[in-house]
Amino acid sequence: MSGTAGEISQRLQRLQPRLRPREREAPGSGRQWRIESIVLVLVGVLLAVATVNDVVLGTHTNHRLVADLRTWREYTGNNYKNVSTEQDARGHTTTDVVCGNTTPGPPKERIQICVQMTGPVVHGRRAARGGWYLPPKAEDLRRYRYGCYGTTKAQEACPR
Amino acid sequence: MNVAAQSELPLIRTRTAQWAPALAAFCALLLIAATAEIVLDGAVGHSPLIPKSPQIAGWLSGVGERLGFRTFLIAVLAFSAGYAGLLALGRALTRRWAIVLIVALHVIVFLGPILLSTDVFSYIAYARMGVEHGLNPYTHGPIAITHDPVYHYVGPDWKHVATAYGPIYTLISYPFGLLGVVGAVWGMKVLAMLASAGTLALTWRCARLRELDPVRAIVIVGLNPLYVIYAVGGAHNDLLMMAMMMGAVTLTFVGRDAPAAATVVAGALVKATVAALLPFMILARRSGRQILGALAALALGLLIGFVAFGVDGVNIVAALNRDAAFVSTDSFPTEIAHLVGKPGVFPIDHDLLKGALVVVVLHLMWRTWRGYDWVAASGWALLAISVTSTWLLAWYILWPLPLAVISRDRRLLVATLAIQGLFVAHQVTPLLAPVA
Numbered sequence: 001m002s003g004t005a006g007e008i009s010q011r012l013q014r015l016q017p018r019l020r021p022r023e024r025e026a027p028g029s030g031r032q033w034r035i036e037s038i039v040l041v042l043v044g045v046l047l048a049v050a051t052v053n054d055v056v057l058g059t060h061t062n063h064r065l066v067a068d069l070r071t072w073r074e075y076t077g078n079n080y081k082n083v084s085t086e087q088d089a090r091g092h093t094t095t096d097v098v099c100g101n102t103t104p105g106p107p108k109e110r111i112q113i114c115v116q117m118t119g120p121v122v123h124g125r126r127a128a129r130g131g132w133y134l135p136p137k138a139e140d141l142r143r144y145r146y147g148c149y150g151t152t153k154a155q156e157a158c159p160r
Numbered sequence: 161m162n163v164a165a166q167s168e169l170p171l172i173r174t175r176t177a178q179w180a181p182a183l184a185a186f187c188a189l190l191l192i193a194a195t196a197e198i199v200l201d202g203a204v205g206h207s208p209l210i211p212k213s214p215q216i217a218g219w220l221s222g223v224g225e226r227l228g229f230r231t232f233l234i235a236v237l238a239f240s241a242g243y244a245g246l247l248a249l250g251r252a253l254t255r256r257w258a259i260v261l262i263v264a265l266h267v268i269v270f271l272g273p274i275l276l277s278t279d280v281f282s283y284i285a286y287a288r289m290g291v292e293h294g295l296n297p298y299t300h301g302p303i304a305i306t307h308d309p310v311y312h313y314v315g316p317d318w319k320h321v322a323t324a325y326g327p328i329y330t331l332i333s334y335p336f337g338l339l340g341v342v343g344a345v346w347g348m349k350v351l352a353m354l355a356s357a358g359t360l361a362l363t364w365r366c367a368r369l370r371e372l373d374p375v376r377a378i379v380i381v382g383l384n385p386l387y388v389i390y391a392v393g394g395a396h397n398d399l400l401m402m403a404m405m406m407g408a409v410t411l412t413f414v415g416r417d418a419p420a421a422a423t424v425v426a427g428a429l430v431k432a433t434v435a436a437l438l439p440f441m442i443l444a445r446r447s448g449r450q451i452l453g454a455l456a457a458l459a460l461g462l463l464i465g466f467v468a469f470g471v472d473g474v475n476i477v478a479a480l481n482r483d484a485a486f487v488s489t490d491s492f493p494t495e496i497a498h499l500v501g502k503p504g505v506f507p508i509d510h511d512l513l514k515g516a517l518v519v520v521v522l523h524l525m526w527r528t529w530r531g532y533d534w535v536a537a538s539g540w541a542l543l544a545i546s547v548t549s550t551w552l553l554a555w556y557i558l559w560p561l562p563l564a565v566i567s568r569d570r571r572l573l574v575a576t577l578a579i580q581g582l583f584v585a586h587q588v589t590p591l592l593a594p595v596a
Contacts, residue, residue, distance in 0.1 A: 040571060
């Protein structure tokens with residue numbers, strides 16, 4: 001060790017024994033090791049439970065989205081691949097809105113029909129309670145919606 | 161345990177030892193097959209797992225099929241199973257075969273497309289902003305070069321974001337900006353390969369210096385699924401940071417305190433995270449030369465950064481604060497928020513997480529002061545940073561791995577691999593419920 005390091009070490013030796021730096025851990029630090037291990041195991045269990053919970057939530061969400069797509073295709077009679085699903089990001093409910101073209105064409109290039117899905121998945125499908133239409137190339141924003149039908153009328157989902 | 165059971169144990173061990181080479185060969189083949197599947201399918205393109213990129217692996221595209229989530233996840237799980245098998249088999253893999261397998265996996269990934277991340281295109285965009293367009297990448301995002309060919313490959317989330325990497329890394333990346341987009345991608349791939357080789361060579365050296373099994377050390381790091389598929393596959397600059405980190409550890413082990421501290425600082429000017437090693441190194445060695453080395457390197461690095469990029473180039477704290485506010489769905493804080501019924505993490509959660517991280521680091525500093533292995537303490541700190549981060553990516557949980565394999569605390573390796581296992585487990589949702 002260098003001279004400077006030697007001076008530092010000498011000064012540090014003036015500290016109380018329990019505050020002094022050590023080259024190796026004290027032999028009696030097994031209790032601390034056990035406490036740390038218990039904390040690590042508890043943190044590990046929390047992270048494992050959170051991961052499994054997230055996987056289950058994700059699985060349910062995917063299951064629901066598949067049911068949404070199937071419902072939209074049956075409801076509209078269009079077997080399109082490119083339809084967009086929006087989840088309720090504000091209220092965090094399981095109400096989803098699925099929008100897709102009314103006639104064949106590139107995504108969002110035709111008049112779109114949006115269907116609002118609610119409730120549980122039953123036989124791979126969900127309840128379609130209502131919806132609205134969107135003009136071509138429009139995003140699903142309230143100002144673009146028209147022709148609200150079903151329960152969305154009462155919700156005032158359309159501006160007019 | 162009864163006498164009969166005791167007499168059966170050596171027999172079981174002998175049988176396992178007889179089968180170990182065959183099992184190890186099977187696991188090795190599993191790793192190669194899984195990697196080849198991802199690379200060959202990835203080369204076809206048009207996959208959400210393969211970022212939009214110039215055709216660098218077109219000659220491989222006729223072999224595979226479009227890479228879907230299901231195939232990718234099965235390949236990752238197969239790779240993980242093979243990796244776990246190789247770890248369980250202990251020394252069944254000889255030194256020569258371990259190196260051959262690591263090199264083979266690296267070559268397969270090197271020849272394929274960029275996997276899973278657009279980050280490399282951000283590196284190239286920042287480089288081209290500097291050398292081709294005369295723009296400061298610390299004050300502009302890639303949106304400033306919309307007409308540049310690399311712009312279309314930058315991830316949508318990063319188009320408005322100025323670089324968060326250190327000035328040393330930005331200067332290292334500048335020559336790649338002159339090579340065109342395709343040349344720069346290959347250049348970044350070569351850099352990632354060299355950094356990975358450096359990390360593994362230095363891990364080997366550190367293991368030998370600590371009288372640990374170096375083959376086991378490089379097997380754990382170099383065959384790790386997240387290391388091969390995500391870090392090397394994405395040509396991430398984390399590999400360069402890890403090489404510098406292991407360089408600093410090696411220098412400390414051979415008693416070269418000042419260059420060791422200077423290397424940590426240089427590493428932090430590549431990617432700031434590696435600075436986490438410095439307090440533990442200083443507390444363990446208590447050498448004035450170390451502090452001088454760190455200060456000299458910091459002064460030089462900041463001077464270079466300031467001359468090259470102005471004050472924004474050396475304001476690393478601002479970049480870290482900005483990135484700390486990001487939230488990813490794979491982060492553990494997000495998962496815990498979901499567990500307690502919250503939709504995600506809130507600003508108060510960021511403060512709580514920072515507080516928890518400070519407590520962990522202070523505890524580790526005190527333990528290091530009282531004789532705990534500083535390498536293990538540094539590894540725990542890096543693991544704590546990744547676990548408490550709200551923005552977690554696969555390559556972040558690789559940071560502590562090279563330290564874990566050479567640390568004197570076996571718990572660190574177990575914890576690091578467990579966290580990586582949870583990360584992989586969190587990806588399997590599309591396998592359980594595929595979206596049509």
